Amino acid sequence: MSTAAPVLWQKNPALAWREIDDETVIISPQDSVMHELNNTGSFLWKNIDGDKSAAELAELLAANYEVTPDIALSDTQALLEEMSSRKLVVTVPATGGVTT
Amino acid sequence: MNAPLATSGRDSRQQFELSIGCVPLRLQMSDAQLFDAASARYAAFTDGAAQPITIALNDGAPPEGALADFGYEFEGAVLRAFSNKICFDGVRNQYALDSLLRVLLSWKLLGHHGFLLHAATIIRNGKAFIFTGRSGAGKSTVASLSPEGTVLTDEISLLRREDGIWRAYGTPFWGEFRAAGSNTSAPVAGIFRLLQAAENRVEALRPMATLRALLPNVLFFSAEAEANRQLLDIVNQAAKEIAGYNLSFRRTPAFWEVLPA
Numbered sequence: 001m002s003t004a005a006p007v008l009w010q011k012n013p014a015l016a017w018r019e020i021d022d023e024t025v026i027i028s029p030q031d032s033v034m035h036e037l038n039n040t041g042s043f044l045w046k047n048i049d050g051d052k053s054a055a056e057l058a059e060l061l062a063a064n065y066e067v068t069p070d071i072a073l074s075d076t077q078a079l080l081e082e083m084s085s086r087k088l089v090v091t092v093p094a095t096g097g098v099t100t
Numbered sequence: 101m102n103a104p105l106a107t108s109g110r111d112s113r114q115q116f117e118l119s120i121g122c123v124p125l126r127l128q129m130s131d132a133q134l135f136d137a138a139s140a141r142y143a144a145f146t147d148g149a150a151q152p153i154t155i156a157l158n159d160g161a162p163p164e165g166a167l168a169d170f171g172y173e174f175e176g177a178v179l180r181a182f183s184n185k186i187c188f189d190g191v192r193n194q195y196a197l198d199s200l201l202r203v204l205l206s207w208k209l210l211g212h213h214g215f216l217l218h219a220a221t222i223i224r225n226g227k228a229f230i231f232t233g234r235s236g237a238g239k240s241t242v243a244s245l246s247p248e249g250t251v252l253t254d255e256i257s258l259l260r261r262e263d264g265i266w267r268a269y270g271t272p273f274w275g276e277f278r279a280a281g282s283n284t285s286a287p288v289a290g291i292f293r294l295l296q297a298a299e300n301r302v303e304a305l306r307p308m309a310t311l312r313a314l315l316p317n318v319l320f321f322s323a324e325a326e327a328n329r330q331l332l333d334i335v336n337q338a339a340k341e342i343a344g345y346n347l348s349f350r351r352t353p354a355f356w357e358v359l360p361a
Binding site for chain 2 (some may be wrong): 011020
């Protein structure tokens, strides 16, 4: 039986972004749209590096903010979906499944 | 120093040199009608500065095998920037030329720590007051309510950081106010986001709020991520170093009374 590899997330490399005063400003050059992330959004953004799944990002969020693991996972998944719909993040092709 | 207006030695092309925001440009073209229109439109910005960037209009001969560092197309007019030459092709009138010049300047200004902004610039007591906002925000209204001879532009302002000081330059890019433009500059007093209201009031902005006010009004046409990163750094520095305000204003000259001196 094989289990699909976890989906990993990375920033869209076509974007321009900078951290400013604990917030993150992102520009989509293709459509000249500006996006902003608040403090926790910026924390997740910094850690979206192409090597982490939503669950791993949620663990980091729970460890650094006063939030339960369940809420951290729910918030992380919601933010990833929102950023994905805006083409700010993309999934990394799985390099291989986990076989059990 | 080169003559600002001259006939080129090669075939029948004519050329003239201009400087916008201290960015020197040399326009070469063989279309006599377009030459007359362009040299009249940019008369106030004619300048024989050293080492201008040469722009070949409708030359149709890009460097062989060269890849453009930057390209842009607008309604059939095409800009291609190579390392040693800029080509504008498909330019049928002065308006197309004006559009490509704005696009080129927005890109070239990255190397001069500057940017173009949808804004009116008014000089008062030797300082430049920048009034920013999209179409309909009141830029031309502010210009029309200001003393004659003090308006550097009512549409597109040019800001550059020089020796640690932000300066605003006049541009030949105008909106409804219509004027020849003024090729001068002044240190920036502040950036004011225009909000039409029943009373005149100013509210100081934090740098992040100033950045929010600036970014949607910056003119920039490159889709390259690295160029956009450079732009973001420049505009962010402007937001940190220039005082930013929301300006609620009525359509009367009295709005000047609430502005900081």
